[in-house]
Amino acid sequence: MKKNYVYIPGAFILFVAVWELIALAGGWNEALFPTPYKTALGFGELIYDGVLLQDIIDSLIRFIIGYVTAVVCGVFLGLFLGWYKTAGGFVNPIVQVLRPISPTAWLPFIVLIFGIGEMPALVVIFIAAFFPVLLSTVSAVNSIEPIYLKVARNFGIKQPALLFKIILPAVFPRIATGFHLAMGTAWVFLVVGEMVGAQTGLGFLVVDMRNNLRMDLLMVAILVIGVMGLWLDWTISLFEGWIYKRWGIKRV
Amino acid sequence: MSYIEVDHVHKEYIRDGKAFTVLNDVSLNFDKGEFICLLGPSGCGKSTLLNLIAGFENCTSGQVRIDGQVVSQPSIKYVTVFQQYGLLPWRTVLGNVELGLESKGVPKENRQAIAEKYIDMVGLTAAKNSHPAELSGGMQQRVSIARAFAVEPEIIFMDEPFAALDALTRMSLQDEVTKLCREQGKTVVFVTHDIDESIVLADRVVILAANPGRLKTIVPITIADRSDRNSEEFLTIRNHIFEEFHMAHEEKIEYYI
Ligand SMILES: Nc1ncnc2c1ncn2[C@@H]1O[C@H](COP(=O)(O)OP(=O)(O)OP(=O)(O)O)[C@@H](O)[C@H]1O
Ligand SMILES: [Mg+2]
Secondary structure (H helix, E strand, C coil): CCCHHHHHHHHHHHHHHHHHHHHHHHCCCCCCCCCHHHHHHHHHHHHHHCHHHHHHHHHHHHHHHHHHHHHHHHHHHHHHHHHCHHHHHHHHHHHHHHCCCCHHHHHHHHHHHHCCCHHHHHHHHHHHHHHHHHHHHHHHHHCCCHHHHHHHHHCCCCCCHHHHHHHHHHHHHHHHHHHHHHHHHHHHHHHHHHCCCCCCCHHHHHHHHHHCCCHHHHHHHHHHHHHHHHHHHHHHHHHHHHHHHHHCCCCC | CCCEEEEEEEEEEEECCEEEEEEEEEEEEECCCCEEEEECCCCCCHHHHHHHHHCCCCCCEEEEEECCEECCCCCCCEEEECCCCCCCCCCCHHHHHHHHHHHHCCCHHHHHHHHHHHHHHCCCHHHCCCCHHHCCHHHHHHHHHHHHHHCCCCEEEEECCCCCCCHHHHHHHHHHHHHHHHHCCCEEEEEECCHHHHHHHCCEEEEEECCCEEEEEEEECCCCCCCCCCCHHHHHHHHHHHHHHHHHHHHHHHHHC
């Protein structure tokens, strides 16, 4: 990790070189397969228009709304199902069946229920983020250190204080791992969600540029999605690292 | 009537579908203000007995009474200090010590002052805003002791609290804990498998034997100066306990043959 200032520019050069080579070897029309140079010009154009910034902001807002809702619901339902084992027993099979289904498979129903426009993107992000958070919370509650509960019993800490003072913070590092996982998955599905009727956002940009046959701008959108995903991942890694440090857990 | 009465306590666990006896008909009486050590080989049921007295577990038959009341669950009047400290890593030292005060309903303004007093008592004022992960094992156990004292319990239970610490830290904590408990007139039940530790700390040492766990004997400690671990008196008592302890071991071996 120490040599990031060497690796990252190096990786960038390597990436551009391979891209350039593919473009050369393929010999396609520039309009169909943009070269790095053409894409850079396109990037400038989108920045200059202010379109790109607006799309990034809109996507981020949708993402944050969908993701945060999923995190809050996932954590609270997970705490409940983890703590009340009987309820958990009934719900677990349902969750196990729903979990492996790609959120996009639900799209027709999502559109039927929520219509097109803003909602499908939010719902798809929600579904994508919800299950990893839920499952990591349940398993964290199931493996909570017994000593914390013993201390709580000794000091007469009862619900709801038990939940907020002991259980939630005790399971937090493990839930944070779920947050990380959920963020990666949800970002992937953002683009899909925004392809259904949204009028802004990076997913919309992808569809719009494809329809307008502006492959250079499509490439810009694709790369921005990747870089934003990396940035989000990095942000949550920092958060996770802080939690681990505070809780005194060694990273494995 | 004694303060703590362990009355014909019997404890069984189910293992592989079969019941096996961990404690067989243990009866003990402790007085208020006494410092009691439970001493015995590993697996003889010391922790189980302590957990029964502290109310974390229930007897299969017999009962434990404290101040005449049958114990059925833990209470903030009797606080346990664990070998693994049991500190909450997300709270600072101060926050950990305030934990019990919060649940006792001490108003916010007073909590910090009380917690600081007890943190000072265990010599950790400089570390009061640190988190447990930043502290050594000895310091963490001090926090746990401060947290126990802060709620002003009548009894303090300790289950091998110093077992994970190095010899020097252990000795200084032993001296501090005896001093604190005696100053404040606490009743203490302290589990250990270290003979010297029991002599330094206890008014009476309860020796348990294993397989099944049962009462072996009780040795009163009547040494004027406990800080000298090499005095004639200390060595005599140590030998005496060692013999009892050793016999407890031999019986265990016979049992296996
Ligand atoms: N929850 C439990 N279920 C089944 N068996 C148990 C349980 N708790 C303790 N035991 C068994 O009871 C016996 C006594 O255990 P206990 O922990 O009280 O011993 P101990 O004297 O404290 O030992 P140590 O010195 O190793 O801490 C052991 O054989 C142990 O395996
Ligand atoms: Mg034990």
